[in-house]
Amino acid sequence: MSRLMMPGGEPAVLEELASSLEAAATGFGGLARSTHQVTVSVRQGAEWTGDAADAYTAFTGNLGQGVAAVETPLSRIASSVRDYAGLLRTAQQKVAAYASAAETAEVSGNGSAYVTVAQGAAQDAEAAVSAWQAVGDRVAAEVTSAAGQLGDVFGAQGPVQNWLGSQPVPLDTLAGSPGLGDPVMPEILKTPGMEFGPEILKTPGAELGPEILINLPGEIGPEILITRPGDLGSETLKTPPGLLGPLINYSKQEEVDPYLWRLSESERGTLPRLQAMFPGRVFRVSPEERDGEYFDDLGRTYDQMGDPETLQYWNAQKFFRSINNHVLKSATFTVIDLTGFSNHVISDITNYVNSLPEGQRANIIRIGF
């Protein structure tokens, strides 16, 4: 009779471990996929574009890549452990069957029929033990390989280190600049110095709320980051002329018109100048298309004209006609803001506006003339 040894180990415990590893692998995969899906949903649903959106996507992409990279090696290890447990169980069953058959043959006085059964059981058991030993070697190699793969994931060149090492782009505040503090609280960030106008990053009031970053004066301001109200994290990041240095969290609150993000740069620049000209009024951004750019506390609307960026195509006759048409259609006032225009253009427009009938001139507000 063969001298087969019962293989050691607890298949049930190994299968439980395999189940745990499979659940963990699935969880990593799900996290990677859901991170990607949430990122895509945020960008599409919130119409989030610009550098901040790109940085956030890259950030979560690295995160997703790192997390997803864990799924495969964990699954490989789980699968190998499950295979090993199955063959171990079979080998143990076959060896037990052989032991039983051998005992029966011995009790029978080694009757030939019983001996034949026991010999067949011995061959089955030897084959099962050989298969178990072979899979043991393969599982060891597989686990070593998968562990190496996991090491790659967490290693210096791996996606997790890339993810951990990735920093938000400079001034990309919503992607997670250090120093933002509690992201659910209203905050204001400003560029120190203030020579070229401050930037403001704000979470207006709400708990999870949108942030608004605006350069108030609008002349040379380095960046405009705006998030429409009511959305959880939709941002628009623009960097018009250039960077003026890092943002610093001054952590104070200041009211910002929630519709300010809907204005063009020139229109946004005119608003504080208009407010400064009429400090007794309260100007707000019109929320609907049919109104002008702004309205005041008396419900009067204001159409804005004047964008120095368009001077390369300057045509006086067309601009004058445009003034006429604006005055024709403006519900209340037409604001002509010539801040940033050249002196000769300002002179031409001044002369033209002065030539208009008194009734039309009364509805024109002049800024920068």
Add this chain to the structure above:
Amino acid sequence: MAVLGFSEDAQDVVSFRKAIFRMILSRAKSHLTDPSDINELNASQAAEGISFDLLEAGQRARLVEAVYHGTRDLKWEVDEGKTTEEPVRAGIEEKLDEILALLSRFRREDRETPSR
């Protein structure tokens, strides 16, 4: 605001936000091939409006067509819920309909009086 006008009569003029104007013009340019027409739209953007009555008849007809189709393109995108390059406000559909109505009226008049 920006304005599209066919005369100095208020009923021949429509005003709307410059953001809408920019989006219409960018789409209108895709319907044009003559560089002078495209340059005219660039000049119109600088003037914050198009005064079609200041254009010679041929260019006026081409630009009316291009702006009409550019506006329709934008309206289609808005109707389909597509994200536009600049945000739109409540009431955008009505405003685009108003622009299309004015352009349609003068497209028809241009066809009926081609020498205009």
